[in-house]
Amino acid sequence: EVQLLESGGGLVQPGGSLRLSCAASGFTFSTYAMSWVRQPPGKGLEWVSGISGNGGTTYYAASVKGRFTISRDNSKNTVYLQMSSLRAEDTALYYCAKVPSTMLRGVIPDYWGQGTLVTVSS
Amino acid sequence: QSVLTQPPSASGTPGQRVTISCSGSSSNIGSNFVYWFQQLPGTAPKLLIYRNNQRPSGVPDRFSGSKSGTSASLAISGLRSEDEADYYCAAWDDSLSGPVFGGGTKLTVL
Numbered sequence: 001e002v003q004l005l006e007s008g009g010g011l012v013q014p015g016g017s018l019r020l021s022c023a024a025s026g027f028t029f030s031t032y033a034m035s036w037v038r039q040p041p042g043k044g045l046e047w048v049s050g051i052s053g054n055g056g057t058t059y060y061a062a063s064v065k066g067r068f069t070i071s072r073d074n075s076k077n078t079v080y081l082q083m084s085s086l087r088a089e090d091t092a093l094y095y096c097a098k099v100p101s102t103m104l105r106g107v108i109p110d111y112w113g114q115g116t117l118v119t120v121s122s
Numbered sequence: 123q124s125v126l127t128q129p130p131s132a133s134g135t136p137g138q139r140v141t142i143s144c145s146g147s148s149s150n151i152g153s154n155f156v157y158w159f160q161q162l163p164g165t166a167p168k169l170l171i172y173r174n175n176q177r178p179s180g181v182p183d184r185f186s187g188s189k190s191g192t193s194a195s196l197a198i199s200g201l202r203s204e205d206e207a208d209y210y211c212a213a214w215d216d217s218l219s220g221p222v223f224g225g226g227t228k229l230t231v232l
Contacts, residue, residue, distance in 0.1 A: 035221070044124055045159075045167065045210055045223040059220050095166060106214045108157040108221050110178070112166040 002026040004096045004113030011119045012086055020081040020116055022096030030054065030074040033099035035109050036081045038092035038118075048094070049081060053102035064090075086120045093117050125150065126211050128224035135232045139199040142227045144211030146192050150222055154214040156194040158187055161208040161226075170209075171196065198229075206231045 008020040022034070035050040049070040050059045058070050069082040079096060094116050097109030127145040134140040144156065158171035169178055171187035174194065186197045194213075198205055211224040 037221075044226045045212075047221040047223070050220065061220055062218070105219070106154060108155075108172070108212050108214065110169045110172065112168075114166050 002098060002111040004098065004111060006094065006096045006113045006116035009094065009116030009118045011121065013122050014087060014120055016086050016120070017082070017084040018086065018118060020083065020094055020096075020118070022079045022081075022113060024077045024079070024096075024098070027098065029077040031102055033101055033104040033107070034070075034072060034079040035097045035099055035104070036070065036079075037095045037097055037109065037112070038090075039095065039115070040089075040092040046092075050099065050104040051079065052104055057104065059104055083118070086118075088120050091118060091120045124225035125215060125218070125222035126213065126224035128209075128211060128227045130225065131228045131230065133230040133232055134198075134201045136201055136203065138201045139197060140201060140229065141198075142196045142209050142211075142229070144194045144196070144224050146194075146213060146222075148192060149217040150192075150213040150215040151189065151194055152192040153216060156187065156189050157212045158185075158196045159210045159212065161210065163207070167210060201231055203231050205229060 003025045005023045033052045036048040051070045067085045072079040096113040098111040100110045101107040155173045159167035160170045161167045174189040175187045208226045215222045
């Protein structure tokens with residue numbers, strides 16, 4: 001059974017940094033690309049970033065490019081999202097999601113974790 | 123403003139058939155597969171339809187998807203109270219180099 005467990009969310013001041021983690025189990029982690037998708041409270045879904053199975057290719061939404069960095073450690077079955085220069089509009093529930101392909105391009109995530117809440121406020 | 127356009131709400135009575143539309147452009151729906159997700163209150167999105175019209179194992183055949191040109195739709199037949207949820211369409215966007223989502227449709231079972 002695919003399991004994705006996010007952690008690292010919390011309250012952070014504008015301009016601050018936070019690192020999210022997602023521990024995966026139930027599948028051969030290095031074989032699949034991974035993504036982060038966020039959902040502001042009461043609003044819709046927004047894709048944030050993605051990384052290929054071997055970590056060699058990364059993609060970012062325009063809204064976070066230059067501020068967020070996605071990475072993965074296949075020896076630990078974990079994907080990370082380093083967030084810096086955080087803004088109030090980054091406040092959201094951040095979901096980790098598995099992509100059913102080793103490459104990210106053209107493929108939409110299938111399994112999603114339960115999310116970790118990031119609140120950016122002074 | 124979401125890249126894909128969905129109606130904000132839809133409704134039906136038990137047993138009815140309802141459809142939810144999703145409109146995009148040539149860079150997303152027009153050239154890539156469409157996916158549909160169901161999000162029950164307080165839970166993570168669950169994949170309902172992939173590659174336009176395919177159902178993952180465990181998804182009832184009451185749910186079906188279709189695509190034509192730059193639009194897609196999700197149909198739910200034999201509506202049940204447990205179908206009350208938010209529904210999102212998604213597709214890869216070649217111009218943005220990432221997945222894009224619709225704004226979501228809140229389905230109410232009357």
